Amino acid sequence: xxxxxxxxxxxxxxxxxxxxxxxxxxxxxxxxxxxxxxxxxxxxxxxxxxxxxxxxxxxxxxxxxxxxxxxxxxxxxxxxxxxxxxxxxxxxxxxxxxxxxxxxxxxxxxxxxxxxxxxxxxxxxxxxxxxxxxxxxxxxxxxxxxxxxxxxxxxxxxxxxxxxxxxxxxxxxxxxxxxxxxxxxxxxxxxxxxxxxxxxxxxxxxxxxxxxxxxxxxxxxxxxx
Amino acid sequence: xxxxxxxxxxxxxxxxxxxxxxxxxxxxxxxxxxxxxxxxxxxxxxxxxxxxxxxxxxxxxxxxxxxxxxxxxxxxxxxxxxxxxxxxxxxxxxxxxxxxxxxxxxxxxxxxxxxxxxxxxxxxxxxxxxxxxxxxxxxxxxxxxxxxxxxxxxxxxxxxxxxxxxxxxxxxxxxxxxxxxxxxxxxxxxxxxxxxxxxxxxxxxxxxxxxxxxxxxxxxxxxxxxxxxxxxxxxxxxxxxxxxxxxxxxxxx
Ligand SMILES: Nc1ncnc2c1ncn2[C@@H]1O[C@H](COP(=O)(O)OP(=O)(O)OP(=O)(O)O)[C@@H](O)[C@H]1O
Ligand SMILES: [Mg+2]
Numbered sequence: 001x002x003x004x005x006x007x008x009x010x011x012x013x014x015x016x017x018x019x020x021x022x023x024x025x026x027x028x029x030x031x032x033x034x035x036x037x038x039x040x041x042x043x044x045x046x047x048x049x050x051x052x053x054x055x056x057x058x059x060x061x062x063x064x065x066x067x068x069x070x071x072x073x074x075x076x077x078x079x080x081x082x083x084x085x086x087x088x089x090x091x092x093x094x095x096x097x098x099x100x101x102x103x104x105x106x107x108x109x110x111x112x113x114x115x116x117x118x119x120x121x122x123x124x125x126x127x128x129x130x131x132x133x134x135x136x137x138x139x140x141x142x143x144x145x146x147x148x149x150x151x152x153x154x155x156x157x158x159x160x161x162x163x164x165x166x167x168x169x170x171x172x173x174x175x176x177x178x179x180x181x182x183x184x185x186x187x188x189x190x191x192x193x194x195x196x197x198x199x200x201x202x203x204x205x206x207x208x209x210x211x212x213x214x215x216x217x218x219x220x221x222x223x224x225x
Numbered sequence: 226x227x228x229x230x231x232x233x234x235x236x237x238x239x240x241x242x243x244x245x246x247x248x249x250x251x252x253x254x255x256x257x258x259x260x261x262x263x264x265x266x267x268x269x270x271x272x273x274x275x276x277x278x279x280x281x282x283x284x285x286x287x288x289x290x291x292x293x294x295x296x297x298x299x300x301x302x303x304x305x306x307x308x309x310x311x312x313x314x315x316x317x318x319x320x321x322x323x324x325x326x327x328x329x330x331x332x333x334x335x336x337x338x339x340x341x342x343x344x345x346x347x348x349x350x351x352x353x354x355x356x357x358x359x360x361x362x363x364x365x366x367x368x369x370x371x372x373x374x375x376x377x378x379x380x381x382x383x384x385x386x387x388x389x390x391x392x393x394x395x396x397x398x399x400x401x402x403x404x405x406x407x408x409x410x411x412x413x414x415x416x417x418x419x420x421x422x423x424x425x426x427x428x429x430x431x432x433x434x435x436x437x438x439x440x441x442x443x444x445x446x447x448x449x450x451x452x453x454x455x456x457x458x459x460x461x462x463x464x465x466x467x468x469x470x471x472x473x474x475x476x477x478x
Contacts, residue, residue: 123324126277130318131338131390132310141341145328224328225372 001190013180014202020166027102032109057107063171070096070172097169108158116151149221156214163207226253228394228425234283243269245449254423258436261446267429271396275318287315317387321399323379325371331382332367335389357385377408381415394425433476437461445469
Protein backbone atom coordinates (compact mmCIF):
# COMPACT_ATOMS: atom_id res chain seq x y z
CA UNK A 1 0.00 0.00 0.00
CA UNK A 2 1.37 3.34 -0.97
CA UNK A 3 1.70 6.20 1.51
CA UNK A 4 -0.77 8.16 -0.55
CA UNK A 5 -3.45 5.46 -0.27
CA UNK A 6 -2.69 5.05 3.41
CA UNK A 7 -3.32 8.73 4.00
CA UNK A 8 -6.46 8.61 1.91
CA UNK A 9 -7.74 5.62 3.93
CA UNK A 10 -6.97 7.37 7.20
CA UNK A 11 -8.74 10.47 6.00
CA UNK A 12 -11.86 8.45 5.15
CA UNK A 13 -11.84 6.90 8.63
CA UNK A 14 -11.27 10.33 10.10
CA UNK A 15 -14.84 11.13 9.03
CA UNK A 16 -16.07 8.72 11.71
CA UNK A 17 -13.71 10.21 14.28
CA UNK A 18 -15.09 13.66 13.56
CA UNK A 19 -18.65 12.30 13.67
CA UNK A 20 -18.11 10.73 17.09
CA UNK A 21 -16.60 14.01 18.25
CA UNK A 22 -19.45 16.19 17.02
CA UNK A 23 -22.27 13.89 18.12
CA UNK A 24 -20.71 13.52 21.57
CA UNK A 25 -20.55 17.28 22.06
CA UNK A 26 -24.05 17.82 20.70
CA UNK A 27 -25.36 15.22 23.14
CA UNK A 28 -23.24 15.71 26.22
CA UNK A 29 -23.33 19.48 26.57
CA UNK A 30 -27.14 19.75 26.83
CA UNK A 31 -27.26 16.52 28.84
CA UNK A 32 -24.59 17.92 31.18
CA UNK A 33 -26.80 20.91 31.88
CA UNK A 34 -29.78 18.64 32.46
CA UNK A 35 -27.71 16.51 34.82
CA UNK A 36 -26.77 19.69 36.68
CA UNK A 37 -30.47 20.47 37.21
CA UNK A 38 -30.91 16.95 38.50
CA UNK A 39 -27.99 17.34 40.85
CA UNK A 40 -29.60 20.51 42.21
CA UNK A 41 -33.10 19.05 42.30
CA UNK A 42 -35.11 19.12 45.51
CA UNK A 43 -35.77 15.40 45.15
CA UNK A 44 -33.30 13.56 47.34
CA UNK A 45 -33.55 10.35 45.37
CA UNK A 46 -32.78 12.04 42.07
CA UNK A 47 -29.86 13.94 43.62
CA UNK A 48 -28.45 10.72 45.05
CA UNK A 49 -28.83 8.93 41.74
CA UNK A 50 -27.08 11.76 39.85
CA UNK A 51 -24.25 11.85 42.35
CA UNK A 52 -23.71 8.11 42.03
CA UNK A 53 -23.81 8.36 38.25
CA UNK A 54 -21.22 11.14 38.16
CA UNK A 55 -19.03 9.28 40.60
CA UNK A 56 -19.11 6.09 38.48
CA UNK A 57 -18.52 7.94 35.20
CA UNK A 58 -15.50 9.69 36.61
CA UNK A 59 -14.24 6.75 38.64
CA UNK A 60 -14.08 4.05 35.97
CA UNK A 61 -12.20 3.90 32.65
CA UNK A 62 -14.10 5.18 29.64
CA UNK A 63 -12.93 2.13 27.70
CA UNK A 64 -14.68 -0.12 30.20
CA UNK A 65 -17.85 1.98 30.01
CA UNK A 66 -17.77 1.58 26.24
CA UNK A 67 -17.64 -2.17 26.57
CA UNK A 68 -20.44 -2.18 29.14
CA UNK A 69 -22.72 -0.23 26.84
CA UNK A 70 -21.81 -2.27 23.79
CA UNK A 71 -21.90 -5.81 25.26
CA UNK A 72 -24.24 -5.06 28.17
CA UNK A 73 -27.62 -5.39 26.43
CA UNK A 74 -26.86 -8.70 24.72
CA UNK A 75 -25.68 -10.15 28.04
CA UNK A 76 -28.27 -8.61 30.35
CA UNK A 77 -31.52 -8.73 28.40
CA UNK A 78 -31.61 -12.55 28.03
CA UNK A 79 -30.80 -12.80 31.74
CA UNK A 80 -33.49 -10.34 32.85
CA UNK A 81 -36.17 -11.30 30.37
CA UNK A 82 -35.57 -14.95 29.43
CA UNK A 83 -37.31 -15.99 26.27
CA UNK A 84 -37.85 -12.47 25.00
CA UNK A 85 -36.64 -12.11 21.43
CA UNK A 86 -34.69 -8.98 20.77
CA UNK A 87 -32.15 -7.77 18.30
CA UNK A 88 -29.85 -4.82 18.47
CA UNK A 89 -29.95 -2.29 15.66
CA UNK A 90 -27.56 -2.95 12.81
CA UNK A 91 -25.46 0.10 13.66
CA UNK A 92 -25.36 -0.80 17.36
CA UNK A 93 -21.56 -0.61 17.46
CA UNK A 94 -21.55 3.04 16.52
CA UNK A 95 -24.66 3.87 18.55
CA UNK A 96 -23.07 2.29 21.63
CA UNK A 97 -19.99 4.46 21.15
CA UNK A 98 -22.09 7.62 21.02
CA UNK A 99 -24.19 6.61 24.05
CA UNK A 100 -21.10 5.79 26.12
CA UNK A 101 -19.30 8.98 25.16
CA UNK A 102 -22.33 11.18 25.71
CA UNK A 103 -23.13 9.89 29.18
CA UNK A 104 -19.46 9.94 30.17
CA UNK A 105 -18.80 13.46 28.97
CA UNK A 106 -22.12 14.75 30.35
CA UNK A 107 -20.88 13.83 33.83
CA UNK A 108 -17.74 15.91 33.37
CA UNK A 109 -19.61 18.80 31.77
CA UNK A 110 -22.12 18.79 34.62
CA UNK A 111 -19.33 19.29 37.14
CA UNK A 112 -17.76 22.04 35.03
CA UNK A 113 -21.11 23.82 34.68
CA UNK A 114 -21.73 23.44 38.39
CA UNK A 115 -18.42 25.05 39.27
CA UNK A 116 -19.13 27.85 36.78
CA UNK A 117 -22.62 28.52 38.09
CA UNK A 118 -21.54 28.43 41.70
CA UNK A 119 -18.79 30.96 41.03
CA UNK A 120 -21.34 33.62 40.05
CA UNK A 121 -21.82 36.10 42.90
CA UNK A 122 -24.98 35.88 45.00
CA UNK A 123 -25.62 39.53 44.20
CA UNK A 124 -26.58 38.62 40.63
CA UNK A 125 -29.43 36.45 41.90
CA UNK A 126 -30.49 39.10 44.39
CA UNK A 127 -30.51 41.88 41.80
CA UNK A 128 -32.61 39.71 39.46
CA UNK A 129 -34.96 38.75 42.29
CA UNK A 130 -35.60 42.34 43.34
CA UNK A 131 -36.25 43.30 39.71
CA UNK A 132 -38.94 40.62 39.66
CA UNK A 133 -37.36 38.11 37.29
CA UNK A 134 -38.59 34.56 37.78
CA UNK A 135 -36.19 31.76 38.67
CA UNK A 136 -36.00 30.53 35.08
CA UNK A 137 -35.62 34.04 33.64
CA UNK A 138 -32.81 34.60 36.11
CA UNK A 139 -31.11 31.38 35.11
CA UNK A 140 -31.38 31.72 31.35
CA UNK A 141 -30.88 35.49 31.02
CA UNK A 142 -28.48 36.33 33.83
CA UNK A 143 -26.69 33.23 35.11
CA UNK A 144 -26.26 31.00 32.05
CA UNK A 145 -24.56 33.58 29.79
CA UNK A 146 -22.09 34.44 32.52
CA UNK A 147 -21.50 30.77 33.23
CA UNK A 148 -20.68 30.10 29.57
CA UNK A 149 -17.88 32.64 29.66
CA UNK A 150 -16.46 31.25 32.88
CA UNK A 151 -16.40 27.63 31.73
CA UNK A 152 -14.74 28.11 28.34
CA UNK A 153 -11.22 27.19 29.59
CA UNK A 154 -12.21 23.93 31.35
CA UNK A 155 -14.58 23.06 28.49
CA UNK A 156 -11.68 23.55 26.04
CA UNK A 157 -9.70 21.01 28.05
CA UNK A 158 -12.53 18.51 27.85
CA UNK A 159 -13.05 19.05 24.15
CA UNK A 160 -9.37 18.49 23.42
CA UNK A 161 -9.39 15.35 25.54
CA UNK A 162 -12.43 14.18 23.59
CA UNK A 163 -10.57 14.41 20.28
CA UNK A 164 -8.03 11.95 21.63
CA UNK A 165 -10.60 9.83 23.49
CA UNK A 166 -12.43 9.03 20.24
CA UNK A 167 -9.61 6.53 19.61
CA UNK A 168 -10.86 4.49 22.58
CA UNK A 169 -13.81 3.39 20.50
CA UNK A 170 -11.46 1.03 18.66
CA UNK A 171 -11.73 -1.12 21.81
CA UNK A 172 -15.07 -2.38 20.49
CA UNK A 173 -13.97 -2.34 16.89
CA UNK A 174 -15.60 0.82 15.66
CA UNK A 175 -13.88 1.84 12.49
CA UNK A 176 -12.63 5.32 13.19
CA UNK A 177 -9.18 6.64 12.44
CA UNK A 178 -7.27 4.81 15.16
CA UNK A 179 -8.80 1.43 14.34
CA UNK A 180 -8.03 2.07 10.69
CA UNK A 181 -4.42 2.96 11.47
CA UNK A 182 -3.97 -0.31 13.38
CA UNK A 183 -5.46 -2.28 10.49
CA UNK A 184 -3.27 -0.58 7.91
CA UNK A 185 -0.09 -0.85 9.98
CA UNK A 186 -0.25 -4.64 10.25
CA UNK A 187 -1.33 -5.23 6.67
CA UNK A 188 1.27 -6.71 4.32
CA UNK A 189 3.45 -4.19 2.50
CA UNK A 190 1.96 -1.28 4.45
CA UNK A 191 3.91 1.87 5.37
CA UNK A 192 4.05 0.41 8.93
CA UNK A 193 5.01 2.84 11.66
CA UNK A 194 4.51 5.73 9.29
CA UNK A 195 0.75 5.06 9.47
CA UNK A 196 0.73 5.89 13.17
CA UNK A 197 2.78 9.00 12.57
CA UNK A 198 0.24 10.10 9.97
CA UNK A 199 -2.63 9.39 12.40
CA UNK A 200 -0.86 11.43 15.06
CA UNK A 201 -0.61 14.32 12.63
CA UNK A 202 -4.34 14.08 11.91
CA UNK A 203 -5.20 14.17 15.61
CA UNK A 204 -2.84 17.03 16.20
CA UNK A 205 -4.18 19.13 13.34
CA UNK A 206 -7.74 18.45 14.42
CA UNK A 207 -6.95 19.51 17.96
CA UNK A 208 -5.13 22.57 16.73
CA UNK A 209 -8.25 23.62 14.84
CA UNK A 210 -10.42 22.90 17.88
CA UNK A 211 -8.17 24.94 20.16
CA UNK A 212 -8.16 27.78 17.63
CA UNK A 213 -11.95 27.77 17.49
CA UNK A 214 -12.29 27.77 21.27
CA UNK A 215 -9.87 30.66 21.49
CA UNK A 216 -12.01 32.58 19.03
CA UNK A 217 -15.09 31.95 21.15
CA UNK A 218 -13.21 33.07 24.24
CA UNK A 219 -12.17 36.27 22.47
CA UNK A 220 -15.74 36.85 21.30
CA UNK A 221 -16.85 36.81 24.93
CA UNK A 222 -14.17 39.27 25.94
CA UNK A 223 -16.51 42.23 25.61
CA UNK A 224 -17.49 41.95 29.26
CA UNK A 225 -15.83 41.04 32.52
CA UNK B 226 -50.87 57.04 52.66
CA UNK B 227 -48.18 54.75 53.91
CA UNK B 228 -46.25 52.90 51.23
CA UNK B 229 -44.55 50.42 53.53
CA UNK B 230 -45.65 49.20 56.93
CA UNK B 231 -43.57 46.71 58.83
CA UNK B 232 -45.05 45.67 62.16
CA UNK B 233 -43.37 43.81 65.02
CA UNK B 234 -40.68 42.31 62.81
CA UNK B 235 -38.36 39.73 64.35
CA UNK B 236 -35.62 37.87 62.57
CA UNK B 237 -32.89 35.61 63.82
CA UNK B 238 -30.02 33.86 62.10
CA UNK B 239 -29.48 30.49 63.74
CA UNK B 240 -30.16 31.63 67.27
CA UNK B 241 -28.79 35.15 66.85
CA UNK B 242 -31.58 37.75 67.15
CA UNK B 243 -30.79 40.32 64.50
CA UNK B 244 -34.10 42.21 64.40
CA UNK B 245 -36.08 42.46 67.63
CA UNK B 246 -39.72 43.47 67.33
CA UNK B 247 -39.18 46.38 64.97
CA UNK B 248 -42.10 48.45 63.70
CA UNK B 249 -41.49 50.87 60.93
CA UNK B 250 -43.48 52.59 58.26
CA UNK B 251 -42.79 54.95 55.39
CA UNK B 252 -45.23 57.53 54.06
CA UNK B 253 -45.53 58.47 50.41
CA UNK B 254 -42.89 60.99 49.41
CA UNK B 255 -40.95 60.50 52.63
CA UNK B 256 -37.18 60.11 52.79
CA UNK B 257 -36.10 58.00 55.74
CA UNK B 258 -32.47 57.42 56.65
CA UNK B 259 -31.30 54.57 58.82
CA UNK B 260 -28.05 54.97 60.66
CA UNK B 261 -26.33 52.80 63.23
CA UNK B 262 -23.17 50.86 63.98
CA UNK B 263 -21.99 47.87 61.98
CA UNK B 264 -23.96 44.72 62.75
CA UNK B 265 -26.96 46.60 64.13
CA UNK B 266 -29.30 44.99 61.58
CA UNK B 267 -29.74 47.82 59.03
CA UNK B 268 -29.06 45.69 55.97
CA UNK B 269 -31.12 42.84 57.36
CA UNK B 270 -34.08 45.20 57.80
CA UNK B 271 -33.80 46.31 54.16
CA UNK B 272 -33.35 42.74 52.97
CA UNK B 273 -36.51 41.73 54.84
CA UNK B 274 -38.41 44.67 53.38
CA UNK B 275 -37.26 43.74 49.88
CA UNK B 276 -38.12 40.06 50.42
CA UNK B 277 -34.52 38.87 50.00
CA UNK B 278 -34.70 37.56 53.55
CA UNK B 279 -37.72 36.12 55.36
CA UNK B 280 -38.91 37.40 58.72
CA UNK B 281 -39.80 35.07 61.59
CA UNK B 282 -42.51 37.17 63.21
CA UNK B 283 -44.50 40.22 62.30
CA UNK B 284 -46.04 41.55 59.11
CA UNK B 285 -44.97 43.44 56.00
CA UNK B 286 -47.43 45.43 53.97
CA UNK B 287 -47.01 47.55 50.84
CA UNK B 288 -49.89 49.98 50.47
CA UNK B 289 -52.83 47.65 51.19
CA UNK B 290 -51.18 44.39 50.13
CA UNK B 291 -49.62 42.08 52.66
CA UNK B 292 -46.35 40.41 51.75
CA UNK B 293 -46.32 38.66 55.12
CA UNK B 294 -49.00 38.46 57.77
CA UNK B 295 -48.93 37.22 61.34
CA UNK B 296 -50.89 34.08 62.13
CA UNK B 297 -52.53 33.48 65.49
CA UNK B 298 -49.21 32.46 67.04
CA UNK B 299 -47.52 35.61 65.73
CA UNK B 300 -45.48 33.71 63.12
CA UNK B 301 -45.07 35.44 59.79
CA UNK B 302 -46.84 33.75 56.89
CA UNK B 303 -45.91 34.92 53.40
CA UNK B 304 -48.38 35.55 50.61
CA UNK B 305 -48.54 33.45 47.45
CA UNK B 306 -45.79 33.60 44.85
CA UNK B 307 -47.93 35.56 42.43
CA UNK B 308 -48.88 38.14 45.06
CA UNK B 309 -45.25 38.51 46.07
CA UNK B 310 -44.31 39.03 42.43
CA UNK B 311 -46.85 41.85 42.23
CA UNK B 312 -45.50 43.34 45.45
CA UNK B 313 -41.96 43.19 44.12
CA UNK B 314 -42.94 45.68 41.44
CA UNK B 315 -43.68 48.27 44.15
CA UNK B 316 -40.09 48.63 45.30
CA UNK B 317 -36.55 48.92 43.98
CA UNK B 318 -33.27 48.22 45.75
CA UNK B 319 -29.88 49.80 45.17
CA UNK B 320 -27.03 47.63 46.39
CA UNK B 321 -23.79 48.61 48.06
CA UNK B 322 -21.91 46.48 45.49
CA UNK B 323 -24.07 47.68 42.54
CA UNK B 324 -24.75 44.13 41.30
CA UNK B 325 -25.13 45.25 37.71
CA UNK B 326 -25.37 42.55 35.06
CA UNK B 327 -21.85 42.49 33.59
CA UNK B 328 -22.86 40.92 30.27
CA UNK B 329 -25.39 43.66 29.49
CA UNK B 330 -24.75 47.20 28.34
CA UNK B 331 -25.84 50.05 30.56
CA UNK B 332 -29.01 50.50 28.50
CA UNK B 333 -29.85 46.81 28.60
CA UNK B 334 -29.30 46.71 32.36
CA UNK B 335 -31.92 49.42 32.67
CA UNK B 336 -34.34 47.99 30.08
CA UNK B 337 -34.23 44.32 31.04
CA UNK B 338 -36.82 44.24 33.83
CA UNK B 339 -39.41 46.61 32.26
CA UNK B 340 -39.37 44.47 29.12
CA UNK B 341 -39.04 41.00 30.63
CA UNK B 342 -41.00 41.47 33.85
CA UNK B 343 -43.49 44.23 33.06
CA UNK B 344 -43.76 43.16 29.39
CA UNK B 345 -43.85 46.74 28.19
CA UNK B 346 -43.11 47.60 24.56
CA UNK B 347 -39.44 47.95 23.78
CA UNK B 348 -39.48 51.36 22.08
CA UNK B 349 -41.43 52.92 24.94
CA UNK B 350 -39.06 51.39 27.51
CA UNK B 351 -36.03 52.49 25.53
CA UNK B 352 -37.20 56.11 25.39
CA UNK B 353 -37.84 56.12 29.11
CA UNK B 354 -34.55 54.41 29.88
CA UNK B 355 -32.65 56.99 27.85
CA UNK B 356 -34.51 59.75 29.67
CA UNK B 357 -33.55 58.26 33.06
CA UNK B 358 -29.93 57.87 31.95
CA UNK B 359 -29.92 61.50 30.86
CA UNK B 360 -31.10 62.51 34.32
CA UNK B 361 -28.29 60.44 35.81
CA UNK B 362 -25.78 62.13 33.50
CA UNK B 363 -25.10 58.83 31.74
CA UNK B 364 -26.60 59.33 28.27
CA UNK B 365 -23.20 58.89 26.61
CA UNK B 366 -22.65 55.60 28.51
CA UNK B 367 -25.76 53.81 27.24
CA UNK B 368 -23.72 51.40 25.12
CA UNK B 369 -20.88 50.89 27.60
CA UNK B 370 -20.47 47.75 29.70
CA UNK B 371 -20.35 48.02 33.48
CA UNK B 372 -16.62 47.22 33.66
CA UNK B 373 -15.91 50.30 31.54
CA UNK B 374 -17.49 52.61 34.14
CA UNK B 375 -16.23 54.15 37.36
CA UNK B 376 -17.83 53.03 40.61
CA UNK B 377 -19.88 56.21 40.79
CA UNK B 378 -21.18 55.70 37.27
CA UNK B 379 -21.97 52.05 38.01
CA UNK B 380 -23.97 53.03 41.04
CA UNK B 381 -25.92 55.59 39.02
CA UNK B 382 -26.76 52.79 36.58
CA UNK B 383 -27.91 50.79 39.60
CA UNK B 384 -30.23 53.63 40.53
CA UNK B 385 -31.44 54.00 36.93
CA UNK B 386 -32.17 50.27 36.78
CA UNK B 387 -34.32 50.53 39.92
CA UNK B 388 -36.12 53.65 38.65
CA UNK B 389 -37.00 52.10 35.29
CA UNK B 390 -39.61 49.88 36.94
CA UNK B 391 -41.36 53.01 38.29
CA UNK B 392 -41.37 51.73 41.86
CA UNK B 393 -43.36 53.36 44.66
CA UNK B 394 -40.33 53.23 46.93
CA UNK B 395 -36.59 52.73 46.55
CA UNK B 396 -34.30 51.27 49.18
CA UNK B 397 -30.60 52.08 49.26
CA UNK B 398 -28.15 49.98 51.26
CA UNK B 399 -25.05 52.09 51.79
CA UNK B 400 -25.06 53.24 48.16
CA UNK B 401 -21.74 55.04 48.47
CA UNK B 402 -19.66 52.94 50.83
CA UNK B 403 -18.00 50.96 48.02
CA UNK B 404 -16.95 54.22 46.35
CA UNK B 405 -13.85 56.37 46.56
CA UNK B 406 -14.61 59.57 48.46
CA UNK B 407 -14.37 61.71 45.32
CA UNK B 408 -17.06 59.61 43.63
CA UNK B 409 -19.46 59.69 46.56
CA UNK B 410 -20.70 63.19 45.74
CA UNK B 411 -22.03 62.39 42.28
CA UNK B 412 -24.17 59.55 43.63
CA UNK B 413 -25.46 61.56 46.58
CA UNK B 414 -26.36 64.36 44.19
CA UNK B 415 -28.54 61.98 42.18
CA UNK B 416 -30.28 60.74 45.33
CA UNK B 417 -30.85 64.30 46.46
CA UNK B 418 -32.41 65.07 43.09
CA UNK B 419 -34.77 62.11 43.54
CA UNK B 420 -35.74 63.47 46.95
CA UNK B 421 -36.63 66.78 45.31
CA UNK B 422 -38.81 64.87 42.85
CA UNK B 423 -40.65 63.44 45.88
CA UNK B 424 -39.44 59.87 45.42
CA UNK B 425 -40.17 57.76 48.49
CA UNK B 426 -36.84 56.42 49.77
CA UNK B 427 -35.25 54.51 52.61
CA UNK B 428 -31.51 55.00 52.80
CA UNK B 429 -29.06 53.12 54.98
CA UNK B 430 -26.00 55.32 55.15
CA UNK B 431 -22.93 56.34 57.06
CA UNK B 432 -22.89 59.77 55.40
CA UNK B 433 -24.21 61.80 58.31
CA UNK B 434 -24.24 65.27 56.72
CA UNK B 435 -26.05 63.79 53.73
CA UNK B 436 -28.59 62.00 55.94
CA UNK B 437 -29.18 65.21 57.82
CA UNK B 438 -29.68 67.22 54.64
CA UNK B 439 -31.86 64.86 52.66
CA UNK B 440 -34.06 63.07 55.20
CA UNK B 441 -37.49 63.81 56.56
CA UNK B 442 -36.92 61.28 59.31
CA UNK B 443 -33.89 59.46 60.70
CA UNK B 444 -33.80 56.13 62.53
CA UNK B 445 -30.92 55.14 64.75
CA UNK B 446 -30.59 51.37 65.04
CA UNK B 447 -28.46 49.41 67.46
CA UNK B 448 -28.52 45.75 68.47
CA UNK B 449 -31.54 44.93 66.33
CA UNK B 450 -33.83 47.62 67.70
CA UNK B 451 -34.68 51.19 66.69
CA UNK B 452 -33.11 53.08 69.58
CA UNK B 453 -34.27 56.51 68.54
CA UNK B 454 -36.14 58.12 65.70
CA UNK B 455 -37.02 61.67 64.77
CA UNK B 456 -36.46 64.53 62.38
CA UNK B 457 -32.84 65.13 61.42
CA UNK B 458 -32.75 68.15 63.68
CA UNK B 459 -34.09 66.19 66.65
CA UNK B 460 -31.80 63.25 66.16
CA UNK B 461 -28.57 64.95 65.19
CA UNK B 462 -28.79 68.15 67.21
CA UNK B 463 -30.61 66.92 70.25
CA UNK B 464 -30.21 63.15 70.65
CA UNK B 465 -32.25 61.72 73.50
CA UNK B 466 -30.27 58.61 74.40
CA UNK B 467 -26.73 58.16 75.55
CA UNK B 468 -26.21 55.46 72.91
CA UNK B 469 -27.18 57.85 70.09
CA UNK B 470 -24.91 60.60 71.43
CA UNK B 471 -22.04 58.15 71.69
CA UNK B 472 -22.57 56.89 68.13
CA UNK B 473 -22.86 60.37 66.63
CA UNK B 474 -19.83 61.43 68.65
CA UNK B 475 -17.73 59.00 66.61
CA UNK B 476 -18.61 60.96 63.51
CA UNK B 477 -17.63 64.35 64.87
CA UNK B 478 -14.07 65.52 65.05
N1 LIG C 1 -27.04 35.55 56.22
C1 LIG C 1 -26.64 35.71 57.51
N2 LIG C 1 -26.38 34.64 58.28
C2 LIG C 1 -26.01 34.77 59.56
N3 LIG C 1 -25.88 35.96 60.20
C3 LIG C 1 -26.11 37.07 59.49
C4 LIG C 1 -26.52 37.01 58.11
N4 LIG C 1 -26.70 38.28 57.65
C5 LIG C 1 -26.41 39.08 58.71
N5 LIG C 1 -26.06 38.38 59.80
C6 LIG C 1 -25.74 38.93 61.12
O1 LIG C 1 -26.77 39.81 61.49
C7 LIG C 1 -26.26 40.95 62.16
C8 LIG C 1 -26.74 42.22 61.47
O2 LIG C 1 -26.16 42.27 60.17
P1 LIG C 1 -26.49 43.44 59.15
O3 LIG C 1 -25.76 43.12 57.92
O4 LIG C 1 -27.96 43.60 59.06
O5 LIG C 1 -25.84 44.68 59.87
P2 LIG C 1 -25.65 46.15 59.33
O6 LIG C 1 -26.29 47.05 60.33
O7 LIG C 1 -26.10 46.26 57.94
O8 LIG C 1 -24.07 46.33 59.40
P3 LIG C 1 -23.06 47.13 58.42
O9 LIG C 1 -23.13 48.57 58.80
O10 LIG C 1 -21.73 46.53 58.72
O11 LIG C 1 -23.52 46.88 57.02
C9 LIG C 1 -24.76 40.79 62.18
O12 LIG C 1 -24.37 40.28 63.44
C10 LIG C 1 -24.49 39.79 61.10
O13 LIG C 1 -23.35 39.03 61.39
MG1 LIG D 1 -25.15 46.58 56.06
